[in-house]
Amino acid sequence: MIQNVEFRFEGGRSGVLLIHGLTGTPNEMRLVGKGLNRAGFSVYGMQLAGHCGDVSDLLATGWKDWYSSVEAAAETFRHEVDHLFVAGLSMGAILALKLAAQRPEWVCGVGVYGATFRYDGWAMPWYSRFSFMLPVARLIGFGQQRMVYEGEPYGLRDERLRAQISGLMLSGDSVAAGLPGNPWPSLTEMYDMAKLVRRELPTVTAPCLVAHATEDDVASLNNAHLVAQSVSGPVEMLLLEDSYHMITIDQERRTLIDRSAEFFARIAASSEPAARAAA
Template identity: 30%
Template sequence: MQVSDFAQPFHADGGRVGVLFCHGFTGSPWSLLEWAKVTAGAGYRVSLPRLPGHGTSWQELNVTEWRDWYGAAEHAFLELRANCDTVFIAGLSMGCALALRLAERYPDQVAGLALVNPAVLGFPKMRALPVLHHLRASAKSIGSDIAEPGIQEQAYARTPLKAANSMMRMWVDVRACLDLVHCPLLVFRSATDHVVPAASTAFVLSHVSSDVITERILERSYHVATMDRDKEQIFTESLQFFAEHSGTTGSPGAAPQG
């Protein structure tokens, strides 16, 4: 199936420090593209893959499952790791669950996580999904939860329920192993989020084993904060985070210290 122009993956060569970007459920690389380009412009090697079933049609997403999405993220991570001394992972929503799972599986290879509105828990209405996805193929869209008028995430017009149920199964897997996450965390949470409850971020922060955790509350943005009114704060503070924890001096291409 043809991939939409806005959903094309983005990659940029850079120095020996890499950043993997993981987009959210029903979204595409479009929601993280500006963040990824700003990061590449600062000298980092960047990988922003398109997850299977995304950027095409919700029907196609409905025939994929969470292991397909994780497999694509893992492949991109290992490719970055082969070309970099240090790798960070940045994510939005479900992309944060993928980032956390990578940090659980590769605890000595992930230098840090920059997470925006991480999704590992849903609102109570999602409890019906294990049954509902057998009765209905889709529900209304969860995309473009953005405070800034006129900005569109280009997410699917419908939410595929079988795929959403698979995402919930991934959350169970990720939540069970959060204590294996030891790397530094920079977490942004929107004060108003109509897609993911605040309890999701709270669960992550209370269950990881990281010694360094920084949480920022975004007062002016909704769920897709990477395209919203606080995006510049996310871009600026994440670059500071990568620089602080990369073990380099000067540019991201510098050799690690120690």
């Protein structure tokens, strides 16, 4: 059964909508949310459709459901703030970019954290390179119950935190730590969306802070460079050298929080209140 673990932190008139990744949970965005709130922002850590339940709950949804839940959260939140920013981790970064592409009048800036168009990091299993075959498997009905399970280092360079998170994940606590792997059908949905968003990147005009671990174990730096080279708006890069994929909770999370707060505050100070003006 799906549990609701969204969080809200009340702050100033600039707000940040935070989006977690595939099979993840809003908890992976909570520390960033607390840090942004301390910096004066209102924060909404939303929960993607189908998440924080079991595998069957996730399989009952697809990328259109995930994106619809993002747009619904943004529609609610934008009426509460003068400037709306959106930031996401991994697949959440792809969803954040899609929102910026589809609703440019809403979004003042984007935090692109560990963007994952392809699972091509150094720790991914060898068979991940054949992900292009997933749509074929879907067409013939093969692999509907199969999963790609996560393994060491679970996106975390911090060994103490890695042991804690992996223990929760493997125990089946999907609310605290998400599912232990990605079902093939959900991966197919993610790749379908990523392919679409890749074509939409040139329509993203909002400023983007593209943050990525240089040694990302899940998604290589090629994903970050794709965003930086494709969007039409201004880009700032933040390369983190002491983290793996889960940069929102790993060893350089304070650097990520500080740079994000500075980036969003600078945009808000020089922008008209787009979110309310578009109401």
